[in-house]
Amino acid sequence: MMDALAKLGRGALDFFERLGRGHLFLMYVLAGSPPLLLRLRLWTQQMYSVGVLSLLIVAVAGLFVGMVLGLQGYNTLVDFGSEESLGVMVALSLVQELGPVLAAVLFAARAGTSLTAEIGLMKTTEQLSGMEMMAVDPLQRVIAPRFWASFVSVPLLAAIFSAVGVFGGYFVGVGLLGVDDGAFWSQIQSRVDFHEDVMNGVIKSVVFGFVAAWIALFEGYDAVPTSEGVARATTRTVVHTSIAVLGLDFVLTALMFD
């Protein structure tokens, strides 16, 4: 009985301790960021490995998601004779929900895991402590560029995802299924509002980018320095990012699109 209680207590304490470490980590990273402005090259390098290399998977996924939306939406809408609204359906679901969420989840899977593994291995092989010995702050030199690169990349990737997806829906709807070309675009333009829909999607993806970057880097930095610990941390990155992104998506949707 007491043992079980103690176990519960330890679990809770561990959880909150980790949460606290995560927030302290974030604060140190943010505080250590200004010097990054003097070394933009570090940031560019990370933008390449984190953003540019994720471009392909995000664009291809966006294309197929848009095409599937077009196909499924058409089958449903054609029953009501309102297949002209296909464009609105595809564009709104992409811009508001699927673009930001799927781009962030794909980002976690493609780039977040590699960030966690990289930092975790640096910790395991004591490169991070080595840097500290040389009076180089690893939070400034290693973590901050990766954080800001991820933070900037996710909104860009989400925008690309949505744009490519709309064209995917266009190819299927107009190209294959014969929805009227003009009606497709004019319906979209009359129903999708820039501030209400597009900008709120951008705000979402900015929040998701922040969260995805934070989780991936913290998991790596906080990993148990063994090969098993790094493996676990990598798994946790994907799981936690997905849960956080989907949960936050609900909260943000409830706040913004009421």
Next chain:
Amino acid sequence: MFHNRNLEIVVGLFVALGFAALFILAMKVSNLSAFSDQEGYSVSARFDNIGGLKVQAPVTMAGVRVGRVEGIGFDQETFEAVVTLKIYNEFKQLPRDTSASIFTSGLLGEQYIALEAGGDVKNLAAGDEFKITQSALVLEELIGQFLFKAAEGGE
């Protein structure tokens, strides 16, 4: 890895692509290009019933968009809806006895305001009010009236 310069070019391309996607979403997908905050002047109109009219709904004349609904209010003394319309500046020459009606685009589409020009020589100015207005047709009322008439005729 690449040379630093190539790396920077690729990253620059990536960022440009992201902004281009956002630009496409803004211009092609959303209605930003349609609104683009055209300058206009405000006039108001009173309706007994505005149905499902919404702010930002189009104001058309002969089917051409000449403005949009800027605000919807309620007059507590006359119990009428007061709709503020923003007419774009390029359409300055509307006669003063122009009438405003609320129509529905298609059977179940969104509602909009259609203006019909009158014959007055003077033009509408900012702050004026439409004298002749026609309320929205509420489908339920129409059906109710029809059923009532049908029942009356049957007896």
